[in-house]
Amino acid sequence: xxxxxxxxxxxxxxxxxxxxxxxxxxxxxxxxxxxxxxxxxxxxxxxxxxxxxxxxxxxxxxxxxxxxxxxxxxxxxxxxxxxxxxxxxxxxxxxxxxxxxxxxxxxxxxxxxxxxxxxxxxxxxxxxxxxxxxxxxxxxxxxxxxxxxxxxxxxxxxxxxxxxxxxxxxxxxxxxxxxxxxxxxxxxxxxxxxxxxxxxxxxxxxxxxxxxxxxxxxxxxxxxxxxxxxxxxxxxxxxxxxxxxxxxxxxxxxxxxxxxxxxxxxxxxxxxxxxxxxxxxxxxxxxxxxxxxxxxxxxxxxxxxxxxxxxxxxxxxxxxxxxxxxxxxxxxxxxxxxxxxxxxxxxxxxxxxxxxxxxxxxxxxxxxxxxxxxxxxxxx
Numbered sequence: 001x002x003x004x005x006x007x008x009x010x011x012x013x014x015x016x017x018x019x020x021x022x023x024x025x026x027x028x029x030x031x032x033x034x035x036x037x038x039x040x041x042x043x044x045x046x047x048x049x050x051x052x053x054x055x056x057x058x059x060x061x062x063x064x065x066x067x068x069x070x071x072x073x074x075x076x077x078x079x080x081x082x083x084x085x086x087x088x089x090x091x092x093x094x095x096x097x098x099x100x101x102x103x104x105x106x107x108x109x110x111x112x113x114x115x116x117x118x119x120x121x122x123x124x125x126x127x128x129x130x131x132x133x134x135x136x137x138x139x140x141x142x143x144x145x146x147x148x149x150x151x152x153x154x155x156x157x158x159x160x161x162x163x164x165x166x167x168x169x170x171x172x173x174x175x176x177x178x179x180x181x182x183x184x185x186x187x188x189x190x191x192x193x194x195x196x197x198x199x200x201x202x203x204x205x206x207x208x209x210x211x212x213x214x215x216x217x218x219x220x221x222x223x224x225x226x227x228x229x230x231x232x233x234x235x236x237x238x239x240x241x242x243x244x245x246x247x248x249x250x251x252x253x254x255x256x257x258x259x260x261x262x263x264x265x266x267x268x269x270x271x272x273x274x275x276x277x278x279x280x281x282x283x284x285x286x287x288x289x290x291x292x293x294x295x296x297x298x299x300x301x302x303x304x305x306x307x308x309x310x311x312x313x314x315x316x317x318x319x320x321x322x323x324x325x326x327x328x329x330x331x332x333x334x335x336x337x338x339x340x341x342x343x344x345x346x347x348x349x350x351x352x353x354x355x356x357x358x359x360x361x362x363x364x365x366x367x368x369x370x371x372x373x374x375x376x377x378x379x380x
Contacts, residue, residue: 001160001168001376004045007133011050012101016131017043017161018148020140020356021057021070021106030073034339035140035356040077042137042161043104047078050101054131056087056148057138058111071106084108088126096130116147124151137161139168142372143360153375160376163356168373170353171364174332177299180205184290184320185362186304187335188212190233192359194241195366200301201244206293208248210282210306210316217242217249218279223270227258228279248293252283254313262312281307282316291323300324302333303361309337317341325350334361 019042020035030036046053055074059065071083080103084095087107095105110116115123124147128134134156136142141149142164152158160168181204185193193213200207209217212229219230220238241247255277256265267283282290286306294300302324306316318341324331325347333342334355342348355361364370 001165001373002158003160003165004042004135004162007159010046012052013133014052014054014096014099014131015046015133015135016054016056016128016152016156017046017135018138018152019043019055019057019161020138020163021055021067022059022140023070025059025069028069030069032340032343033073034343034354036070036073037077038163038356039137039161040074042135042163043074043078045162046135047080047102047104051133052096052099052101053104054096054107055104056107056110056127058116058141058148059109061111063109063112065109065111067106067109074104074106078104080104081106087113088123088129093130110146110148119145119147119151121151121154123147125155128152128155131156134158135161136372136376137163138372139164140356140358140360142357142370143363145371149372150375153378158376164373166353167355167357168364170332171355171361172368174299174301175203175365175368177204177301178330179299180297181299181301182206182208182293182297182329183301184208184210184303184306186211186213186302186306186317186338188229188231190216190231190238193362194233194237196362197241199366201241201246204301205246206248206297207246208290208293210250210286211304212279212308213304214250215279217247218270221249224273224275225279226255226273226275226277228273228277248289250282251285251289253279253286254281254283254307254315256280262314265313280311281313282319287316287319287323290320294320294323294327294329297327297329300327300329300331301365302331302338303335303358305335305337305341309340314341318345321345321347334358
């Protein structure tokens with residue numbers, strides 16, 4: 001991929017940056033600006049070089065959501081930042097013409113426009129029209145075939161931003177780890193995790209599964225898990241993975257009634273889950289076993305929580321975060337809840353690389369590329 005250092009002229013040039021702006025917002029205020037912080041070096045690089053920087057991205061899923069809180073968060077960290085209430089059209093072109101060298105303009109939520117998700121060529125052309133150069137820095141959505149990911153590069157000379165280039169470099173290295181290598185995949189949805197599990201089991205010495213994802217494996221082993229979340233995955237696929245002696249499954253668990261909070265939970269063995277209970281976190285034996293594997297590893301890859309993090313079942317995830325932080329291994333982690341745990345514990349600096357991607361990280365590890373990366377390569 002071509003990157004920012006390959007751009008010959010930036011002073012006075014309008015540059016469209018697709019940035020990772022989909023960050024948590026509550027009461028119209030940003031509550032975690034991790035992804036925004038990670039893309040700021042790209043924006044600053046362009047602004048300091050005298051470019052007219054046009055930042056675009058999306059927020060949430062509903063087309064009614066606005067990027068204005070993200071604009072305010074960026075404006076607190078950088079000077080000369082303004083906001084456009086629309087993302088395309090004559091208002092945007094006029095605002096870009098009014099920019100001075102080094103100014104930054106953030107456009108409104110791209111998902112307000114149906115053409116974004118549909119990858120409509122006309123929308124991509126309109127989005128690209130105020131700029132002379134395109135910079136892709138949104139690794140978190142580079143697995144989506146949306147207009148701002150794969151459409152715009154067809155109309156503008158395109159380059160990888162600093163964040164995207166770093167993501168690709170680190171995750172490529174993760175596919176050839178130093179041994180002993182230990183991977184942990186948590187969360188849910190076996191169907192989305194099966195390809196990456198197959199890939200990692202061929203590369204890593206130990207691959208642990210956690211969260212609701214592990215429930216499918218435990219059921220296939222014959223355990224009764226009450227009213228736990230089960231994906232109904234194909235049993236032949238599950239059993240094929242279970243036959244691999246590199247796969248690590250939970251040894252014990254934390255259970256509670258499905259709508260209860262963590263204060264109503266109990267630790268139990270896998271064969272004593274009550275019919276009215278759900279598996280909601282990893283147990284202390286499991287956490288200890290994972291900590292030992294982390295201590296012995298030279299490379300650790302982790303994506304996804306070990307429990308229902310959003311409901312307060314965070315102990316397993318935090319225990320793993322602390323074990324990895326203390327391991328001294330080269331550690332590569334990603335996923336929203338994973339990052340939330342690390343930041344809450346204040347141990348971010350103890351990890352070698354924290355990816356801004358969740359699903360995109362897993363997709364890259366599976367395929368070694370993404371549609372957004374391929375679009376940049378095709379543009380060369």
